[in-house]
Amino acid sequence: MTDATQPGRVIAAHGRHYRVAIDHTDVLRHCYTRGKKAGPAVGDHVLIRPEGHLEGVITEILPRRNLFYRSDAQRSKLFAANIDQLLLVLAAEPEFSDDLLGRAMVAASSAGIQIRIVLNKADLPSTAAARARLASTEALGVPLTLISALDTAQVHERLEPLLRGRCTLLLGQSGMGKSTLLNALVPEAGAATRAHSEALGTGRHTTTQTRLYTLPGGGDLIDSPGFQAFGLQHLSPDEIEQGFPEFAPAIAQCRFYNCTHQHEPGCGVLAAVARGDISTDRHALYMRILAENKAAQRY
Incomplete structure (x- = not known):
C-alpha cells in the first residue's frame, strides 16, 4: 500500500461498478477498475486510489480466502469472496432444480465453503414432497x-443463530422467495419483491446487483441475483472430484491412481454406485460436468 491508496472492502457490485467501504471509516466510494482483467467480487478486500468526490479506482485485490462463482462459455459470474458459508434458498413452490442444487453444492465443496439449505414456503402442502426430494442431500450432511x-x-x-458472526452468501433460483427472506432479515435493504407468476411456473429476477448487508444481530449477509444456470467450466477434473466429498472413501479403493471414475475397471467409485453407497444421480451429475467441461475445451 502506498500513501496514494486506501484499503477497503467491496460491499456492492453491478457490472464493472463497485461500492467500496473504506476501512475504519464511514466513507463509501463509488469505484471502477481499469483493464480487462477479472474484477473484484463483493466481499473482496481491495486497495483503491481516490478520485474526485467519493469516487476511486480499484488498483489491487488483496489475497482471498475463497471465491464462489459460476462460469460458462460466455462469461464468469462472481458471486462473492471471503465467505464463511453459502445459504441456498429453495422453496416448496415453484419446483426447484435438482441439477442446479447439485451444481451449487459442487461449487461450494470445491471451494471449501460450508453449504446450508433453507426450504422456504414451508407452510405449503407441497413441503412434504420437497423435503422428500432433499432427503439424499441431507444424508450427505x-x-x-x-x-x-x-x-x-x-x-x-x-x-439469526446460523448467521451471527459469519459472512454468508444468500443464493437461490429465481422465484424461491430470496428477496422476501432478505427483507425479513434486513428490513432497510428494501429489496424488491414480486409475486410468483403461476402462469409461467417460474420466478422473475428481483435482484440486479450483488450487495453486502451488515446484520443487526452481527455478521454479514451478501445477496446476489437469482440464477437459472450454473456452469462450472472453471473447475479442473480434480476440483470437480473435490466437489463430491462422498466419493473420497471409495476413491481410496480405485485400482488406478489416475482413475476418472467413469469407466475404469476396478474403480472404487463405480463399485460404490453399484452397491448404492453413492447416489446414481450424484454420479450422473459428476459425469455431466466432466463432459461439459471437456466439450468446452474444444472451442
Whole structure:
C-alpha cells in the first residue's frame, strides 16, 4: 500500500461498478477498475486510489480466502469472496432444480465453503414432497432449515443463530422467495419483491446487483441475483472430484491412481454406485460436468 491508496472492502457490485467501504471509516466510494482483467467480487478486500468526490479506482485485490462463482462459455459470474458459508434458498413452490442444487453444492465443496439449505414456503402442502426430494442431500450432511419467509419472527428465530458472526452468501433460483427472506432479515435493504407468476411456473429476477448487508444481530449477509444456470467450466477434473466429498472413501479403493471414475475397471467409485453407497444421480451429475467441461475445451 502506498500513501496514494486506501484499503477497503467491496460491499456492492453491478457490472464493472463497485461500492467500496473504506476501512475504519464511514466513507463509501463509488469505484471502477481499469483493464480487462477479472474484477473484484463483493466481499473482496481491495486497495483503491481516490478520485474526485467519493469516487476511486480499484488498483489491487488483496489475497482471498475463497471465491464462489459460476462460469460458462460466455462469461464468469462472481458471486462473492471471503465467505464463511453459502445459504441456498429453495422453496416448496415453484419446483426447484435438482441439477442446479447439485451444481451449487459442487461449487461450494470445491471451494471449501460450508453449504446450508433453507426450504422456504414451508407452510405449503407441497413441503412434504420437497423435503422428500432433499432427503439424499441431507444424508450427505448438508443442514436443512424449514421456514416461511413471510413469518418474520420465525425467520429471525431460526436463521439469526446460523448467521451471527459469519459472512454468508444468500443464493437461490429465481422465484424461491430470496428477496422476501432478505427483507425479513434486513428490513432497510428494501429489496424488491414480486409475486410468483403461476402462469409461467417460474420466478422473475428481483435482484440486479450483488450487495453486502451488515446484520443487526452481527455478521454479514451478501445477496446476489437469482440464477437459472450454473456452469462450472472453471473447475479442473480434480476440483470437480473435490466437489463430491462422498466419493473420497471409495476413491481410496480405485485400482488406478489416475482413475476418472467413469469407466475404469476396478474403480472404487463405480463399485460404490453399484452397491448404492453413492447416489446414481450424484454420479450422473459428476459425469455431466466432466463432459461439459471437456466439450468446452474444444472451442
